[in-house]
Amino acid sequence: MGHDDNSYIRSGVFMVGNHNWAIRFFPDGYKGEGQDYISVYLELLCITELRASCDMRLVDQCTGISYSMHKTGPKIFRSGDISRFAPLTPIFIRRSEIEGSVYLRDDRLTIECIVTVFKRPHVTETKSYPKIDMPPADMTDHVAKLLEEKEGFDVSFLVGGEMIEAHRFVLAMRSPVLKAELYGSMQEARPGQCITVEDMQPAVFKAMLHFIYTDSLPSGDDTEMVRLLLVAADR
Structure with a gap:
């Protein structure tokens, strides 16, 4: 991959909460921000608005254990603006911390993302009881x-x-x-x-x-x- 600061790798689409998501990986940071860092974002792909949280984790290639790097939310994800991304920071981890670490083996880096979608609370319609008219005094x-x-x-x-x-x-x-x-x-x-x-x-x-x-x-x-x-x- 070249060193265009806008270039990224996008994961395959996955579904959580009946909505489509993907991960964007910027090896050289997002638009030059956060020098010497890689940038990773969760992206909402559906045209919708919802409340969710995410936990970005790096997986140890030797043990398979993942370690949390960024936690976001719960927050509102809107498909029409920048809020469809999380986290709202280009700083994920320094490239120098990745190179030679347990996270990178044979040019393979595994990112795990735990997404939790919060459904709208189900409000039961208030049960209306029939109005009972008091009979006239007799x-x-x-x-x-x-x-x-x-x-x-x-x-x-x-x-x-x-x-x-x-x-x-x-x-x-x-x-x-x-x-x-x-x-x-x-x-x-x-x-x-x-x-x-x-x-x-x-x-x-x-x-x-x-x-x-x-x-x-x-x-x-x-x-x-x-x-x-x-x-x-x-x-």
Whole structure:
């Protein structure tokens, strides 16, 4: 080989990480830089961009053991610019250190290059869980059905000669006064208990029960009924 400072020997193409690579060997240094040195580069041949590292090693021709000379990276290799080469220095080893060394035998020099390509991290798509819409609050509807279905009554009220039934626990839940009346220390929570209500119309008592069970007034109530309900509530 002549002494053109741009002349080089390129290795055969080899593949690492599904990408093609080669080694360039400049026996007289790269473009005159690093006098008295040889230059060795790993080159990315594919049109791509990736992250990799490399370890340039010289092999002892007697033992077969390799010794690291230059380690690079991890770094970005881009095929379109100088970053496709590594290392980014023309200084590999002095020619005087090669001549007569264990690395050079019968004009044979073996360079080993360990290339590691770092694949992009695999990001698992975030699993989206179906949105669960909270159902509207319907406890009031369920309590109201207890009154509509007329089942499970355990307390009766005699109002204006009419027997009106209800659920003791609902009345106690909605009114501290009724709770004391129905479950007070002097009262037994006995099934079929009957309480007489004086001076109240059955329709007004039923409207009051409707409010206790549904938290709403019966539809179509007139002003007089509302007044009577307020009187009943006050009692």
